[in-house]
Amino acid sequence: MRVLHIGKYFPPAPGGMESYLGELVSALEKEGVTSYVLAHRWDSSEPAVTQISANVTVERVPTYGQICYVPVAPAFVFYLMRAIRKFKPHCIHIHMPNASGLWKILTSLSLPIVIHWHADTTFPPEKKLHNTLYAFYRPFENILLRKARSIIATSEKYAQYSQSLSAYQHKCHIIPLGINPNMLPTPSNTEIESLRKTYCNNDETLIISVGRFSYYKGFHNLVEAMKQVQNGRLVIVGDGEEFNNISQQIETYRLESKITLAGRLSIQELHTLFAAADIFCLPSIERTEAFGMVLLEAMHHSTPCISTDLKGSATGWVNEHMNSGLVVPPDNVSDLTNAINSLIHDTTLRAELGENANKRLLANFQISTTAKQIAELYKNSLLPPS
Template sequence: MKILHLGKYYDPAVGGIETFLRNLVPEQIRLGNDVRVLVHNEKKGRKSFLEKKDEVSVYRCRCFGQLVYAPVSPEYPYFLTNVLKEFKPDVLHIHLPNISPYWLLCSRTARKIPWIVHWHSDVVPSAIDKRVSFAYTFYQILEKRLLDHASYIIPTSKRYLKASQPLLKYRDKCRIVPLGLKIKDAEQVPSKDISSIWSKNGKYFRILCIGRLTYYKGYEILIDAISTLKQVNVDVKIIGDGDKKKELEKKIVSSNVTDSVTLCGKINDKELERALVGCDCLCLPSVERTEAFGVVLLEAMAMSKPVIASDIEGSGVGWVVQHKKTGLLVEPRNAYALAETITNLSTDRQLQKELGKNGFHRVKSCFTVEKIASEIQQVYKGIPLKQQRD
C-alpha cells in the first residue's frame, strides 16, 4: 500500500506529532508499505525539496513562518499537486491540527483518494491566547468539510473523543488508536551516560520537562510550585524552545528560582535520551486540552521514569497516566498541589521505583509502535472498496 502522510513537520523537528511520525513511518515500511511524508520545512524560507531521511522519503515544503501556530506556505498547493502526481498514493493520512492539508479540498486528484484523518487535538479555544478562538471561527468551516470527506478519523483516546465537540457528529467514522513509540532494548539504553545538563549532585531531585515553550504547557505553574518548596532541593530542567521563552526567563528571575529552574533550549536526540536517563521524574504541567495525549510521557515511562502530569478534563493525559500506578496526576493550574506532589515523590524512593516499573510495563503492553502500526493498518484495510483508488 502506498501511504502519504501529511503533517506539520518531521524529524529533526521536535513535538509530539513529530515524535510519533518518526516512530510510525519506519514501522509501516517494515510492514511492507511504500510510505512518504509531506511536511513543512522548519527552517524559515528554505526552498522546497525531497530528501531521504534514513529510509523515509520526506518532502519538505518551503514555509515563511507561522500565523497563530499554523505554518504559512504559499507553495504548498503546488508542491502537493506534484507529489500526488508523482507518488500516486493509495491513502492520504492527514495529521490535524494543520491548515495546509485543507488544500486537498481543492484537488480533484486528492478527492479520488481515501483520506484518513489522525485527530491529534481539537483546536481548543484558549483563555490564554484568544487569537486561537478567533482563527478557529474561519478554520472550522474547512475542518468540517475535510471531516465530511474522510473515510475514517483516528482519535488517540476514548477520553479525548468523548469530550471533542468537532467530532461529535462523526463518531461513526472514528477508530480509536493511541500513539506509540519504539521501545529500545535494555542494552541500547545507557545506564550511566548521564547528560551534562545535570551538573548538580545526587542530593537534588532531578525534574525534567520536555516540550515547546508555549501557552498551554503550564510552565508558569511549575515555576510557582518550585518557588514554594522548602523541604526538598530540586533541579528542574526544561528542554524546548518557543514563543514564551523570554516571558519564562523573567518569571524564573522574579520567582527567585534561578538556582532551581533552567531553560535548556533545544537539544539533539542523543542528549535528550541522556537527560531522560539522568532525571528522577518527568513533569508535564499542561493546563489545556491542546495537550491531548503527551507522547513525552511515553518516552519517560519507556525508561522506567515516574511521571507527574496534569489531569486535564477531556484530555487523554489522565488515561495515559494511571494515577498512583504509573504516575501521579494533579489538578491543572494548582501550584500548591503540584508542589505537594513533587515533595511526596521526591522523598519516597520506593514509590519512584514502583511507578517507573509499572510505567514501563504499561508502555510495553499498550503503546509500542509495532502494536499501533498494526492497528492503523487495520483501519486502512477497513476503507470500503468503492473508496479505494483504482
C-alpha cells in the same frame, strides 16, 4: 499499498506529533505500506527530498514564516497535486491540526481520506487573532472531516469530548500513539552521571519537564511549585513564545539556584536527561495537550511521571495514577507541589512507579501495534462507504 501522508513537519523538527509521524512511517513499512510524506520545511538547511528507506520518502515544502502557529506555504497545493500525480497513492493520511491538509478538499476528491486527529485547534480567549482565524478555518475543517472515510482519535476520552468530532463518532477509531523503544538512544551510566552533575548535586532530586514553551504547558505553575519544593532541582527543556516570561518569573522568585532552563537539546542529550531524572513532570493546563507523547519517552527510561487530569485529554490515562506516576488536578499549584514533594521523600514509591511506567509503555504504547491497527484501517478505508 501506497499512502500519502500530509504532516505539519517531520523530524528532525521537534515535537511529539512530528516524532510520532517519523516512527509511524517506518513501522508501517514493516506492514507492507509504502509512504510518501509531504510536510513543511522546518529549517532552511533541510533537504527538499529525503529518502528515509526504500519505501519511505519525505518531501518538504518551502515555508515563509508562521501566522498563529500556521506555516505559510503558498505553494503547498501544487506540491500536493504533483505528489498525487507521481506517487499515485491508494489513500491520503492527513495529520491534524494542519491547515495545509485542507488543500485536499480541492484535489482528487475520489481518493479515500484517513484523518489522524492529534488534537483540536483551541486557543484561550485572549488570543483574539488566533480565534478569529480559526472561525474562518473551521468550516473547511468540517468539510474535510465530512469527506474522510475514517478518523483516527488517539484516545477514547479525546474522541468523546471533542466538539469537532462530535458529529463523526461513527467514523472514529481509537488508536493510541506509540513509540519504538528500540530506536531511542540508550545513554551509558557515565553519560548519565556526567549530565546529572551538570544540573544538580548528589543529594538533590532531579525533576525535569520537556515541551514547547506555550500557554497550555503550565510551566508557570511548575515554577510556582518549586518555591515550596525542598531538595529538588528542576530542569525545563524547550523553547517557545513563553520562554522569556518563564525566565522572568524565575528571576522574580529568585529561583535561579533551583531551576535551569536548558533550551533545546539534541535527541541524545534529551534522552540522557530522561535517564538521569528522578521525576518527570507534565503540568499542562489545557486539553491542547491531547496525549502527552513525552510521557512515553519518560516511561521508556523508567522515570516516574507527574501529569494533570485534563478533561477530555489522555494525559491522566497515559500516566496512570499510582501505577506509572501521580496524577493531579490541572492548574492546581498546591496539589502539584505535594505530588513533587511526595516523590522526593518516598524513594521506594518512586522506584516502584518508575518500574511500572516502563511495563505500562511496553504493554500499551508500542508503535508496532499502532502500525498494525492503522494498516488494517487503510484496507478498510479503501472499501466503498456503506
